Amino acid sequence: MYKKRLLLFILFFVFLQLTAQQKLSPKATVSVITCGSGNELYTAFGHSAFRVYDPVLGIDKVYNYGTFDFNAPNFYLNFAKGKLTYQLSTSSFNRFIRIYKYENRWVKAQVLNLTIADAQKVYAFLENNAKPQNKYYRYDFFYNNCATKIEDIIQQVLKNKVTFSYSYIKTNKTHRDLIADYTHKFKWAKFGIDLALGSVIDKKATKKDYNFLPDYIFKTFENAVITDENNQIKPLVKKTSTVISDKKIKVTYSFFSPFNVLFSLSLVIIFITYRNYKSKKRTKFIDFVLYFSTGIIGVIVLLLWFATSHTATYKNLNFLWAFAPNLIVSFVVLKNKLPQWVFIYNRILLVLVALTFIVWILKIQVFNLAIAPLLIALVIRYSYLIKFGKTTTIN
Numbered sequence: 001m002y003k004k005r006l007l008l009f010i011l012f013f014v015f016l017q018l019t020a021q022q023k024l025s026p027k028a029t030v031s032v033i034t035c036g037s038g039n040e041l042y043t044a045f046g047h048s049a050f051r052v053y054d055p056v057l058g059i060d061k062v063y064n065y066g067t068f069d070f071n072a073p074n075f076y077l078n079f080a081k082g083k084l085t086y087q088l089s090t091s092s093f094n095r096f097i098r099i100y101k102y103e104n105r106w107v108k109a110q111v112l113n114l115t116i117a118d119a120q121k122v123y124a125f126l127e128n129n130a131k132p133q134n135k136y137y138r139y140d141f142f143y144n145n146c147a148t149k150i151e152d153i154i155q156q157v158l159k160n161k162v163t164f165s166y167s168y169i170k171t172n173k174t175h176r177d178l179i180a181d182y183t184h185k186f187k188w189a190k191f192g193i194d195l196a197l198g199s200v201i202d203k204k205a206t207k208k209d210y211n212f213l214p215d216y217i218f219k220t221f222e223n224a225v226i227t228d229e230n231n232q233i234k235p236l237v238k239k240t241s242t243v244i245s246d247k248k249i250k251v252t253y254s255f256f257s258p259f260n261v262l263f264s265l266s267l268v269i270i271f272i273t274y275r276n277y278k279s280k281k282r283t284k285f286i287d288f289v290l291y292f293s294t295g296i297i298g299v300i301v302l303l304l305w306f307a308t309s310h311t312a313t314y315k316n317l318n319f320l321w322a323f324a325p326n327l328i329v330s331f332v333v334l335k336n337k338l339p340q341w342v343f344i345y346n347r348i349l350l351v352l353v354a355l356t357f358i359v360w361i362l363k364i365q366v367f368n369l370a371i372a373p374l375l376i377a378l379v380i381r382y383s384y385l386i387k388f389g390k391t392t393t394i395n
Contacts, residue, residue, distance in 0.1 A: 023120065025056035029111050030119045032150055032237075033062065033096075034218040036106035036247065037182060041189045043103065044182045046214035048147040051093055051109065052123050062096040063126045064089050066146030068139070086139040086146075088130050097243060106246045110221050113238035115229065118158055125157050140311060142175060142201075147214045150221075162236060164224045166207030169216075175201035175312070176366055178213060191258035194368035195297065196304055198316030202365050258370035266377035273384050280388070287333040290381060295327025317365040320356040321375055323349060338385075346382045353379055 035047040050063040067089040100107050114122070128134060139145060154162055173181075176197070183190040210216040224236035272286050302324055304313035326349075332342060353375055360367050 022054075022057055022059070024052075024054050024059075024116060024123055026116050027056050028052065028054035028059070028116065028119050028123070030114055030122045031112060032110045032217070032221055033243075034108050034110070034214050035100055038103045038105045040103075041183075041186050043105065044186060044189075046147075046182075048150045048214040048217050049096070050122070050126060050150065050153075052119075052126065053093070060093040062091050062093050063130065064091065064096070064146070065137075065149040084139045085136050087137070088126075088135040090130050100244055104247045105244065107243040108218065109241050109243055110218065110237045111239040111241075112154075112221075113226055113234050113236055114158075118161070121157050122154070125153060129153075142209065142212045142312060145212055147217045148212055150217050151211055158226070160227075162224060162226050164208075164220055166210070166220065166223075168219055168223050169207045169210055172204050173210075174203060174366075175205050175209065175212075178205065178210065182213070187254070187257045187259075191368050191370055194366075195301070195318055195322075196316070197312045198305065198314045199359075199365035200314045201312050202363060258368065259373075262370045263373040266373035269377040270380055273381050277384060277388065282385070282388075284334050287381070287385070288330050290378070291326040291330035291333055294322045294378075295324055295330055297322035298324035299327060315365075317356070317359050318367065320352045320359065321371070321378065323352060343386055346386045349382050350379065350386070353382070 029052075031051040031053065033049045033051050035049075037044050037046050047064075047066055049065070052059055052061050052063070054060075065086065065088050068084065068086045097107060112119075137144065151164060155164070176194070179193060179201075180190065183193065211220055221237050222240070225233050226236045227233055269286060269290070272283050276282055298319050301316050301319045301322055304310060305316050305319075325345075329342065329345065332339065356367070356375060359365050
């Protein structure tokens with residue numbers, strides 16, 4: 001009985017030692033892993049992670065700040081409100097890589113030029129951050145995501161030993177421009193993004209702001225330096241290797257792009273308006289659809305602006321042409337005879353559409369090109385209703 005208890009105690013002690021934070025061997029390395037874009041929207045911007053590798057201790061672990069739980073309470077509500085919680089997850093490097101092989105995405109590794117003491121600090125931070133009580137964080141697409149975490153953690157752990165330089169960036173892009181660089185093959189997604197995100201993303205991004213994208217984190221580390229224990233300045237990246245080779249992403253053309261669809265619908269609106277003009281009639285259905293759809297979009301825009309914590313949906317000037325009160329007016333225009341105030345209201349709508357063009361030209365907010373034919377159609381329809389609405393019959 002005594003021997004069994006002793007054996008259990010020894011096994012328990014060994015288990016504690018194995019699960020406790022290990023001291024890395026001199027052969028240990030810390031790497032930044034960068035993954036390329038994929039064929040799905042959620043993979044469009046790439047991905048970043050840490051890798052800790054120690055062949056002596058048999059450690060080969062990936063620390064991934066880009067995970068979330070679909071089954072978390074109120075997941076979709078929190079997502080809509082901008083209060084989505086992400087978490088740091090860990091996995092073996094081989095398991096991590098298998099996913100990217102399956103998704104046909106390239107992966108590169110940058111081994112950092114760290115002393116064993118500095119590698120141990122990074123490893124200790126990541127292990128502590130991966131604990132259940134520490135692993136959750138409030139996600140922000142531009143300022144607190146899987147890519148920005150990489151630079152922030154290295155800066156936090158190694159402090160002024162590391163100097164990051166952004167001089168390699170020669171462009172002056174906005175956040176919207178940077179998003180467009182990665183969403184050109186996701187036309188409808190880009191259209192939705194341009195509707196949902198406000199004028200705050202049309203200001204010039206700082207060079208550091210580019211680092212919400214994994215490709216720029218890769219380049220930032222490529223251009224960073226570290227001061228060693230002898231006050232010698234060295235490149236932060238000691239070695240770069242390709243784990244999975246570059247893959248060509250297939251870009252297929254579809255007629256049903258936002259521009260083509262809205263251009264076609266705008267032609268229909270203009271044609272119906274012309275027919276109404278010739279026959280001195282008003283097609284109630286087209287008016288209802290126009291007012292209702294622009295009103296719904298306007299309500300969504302305002303909710304994203306005022307009722308959520310999203311930092312990028314602030315000051316969204318799409319509300320100028322997608323005017324929320326249109327939702328109510330859509331039911332008024334179903335009447336055979338329009339109230340007098342509707343004609344005044346339409347004049348206000350024309351002014352708002354004109355302001356939309358001015359805001360666009362001045363680049364206060366850059367709108368999706370697909371709405372241009374729709375705006376022209378709205379101007380024509382509103383103008384017709386103002387000029388001829390009082391004398392038309394119902395069709």
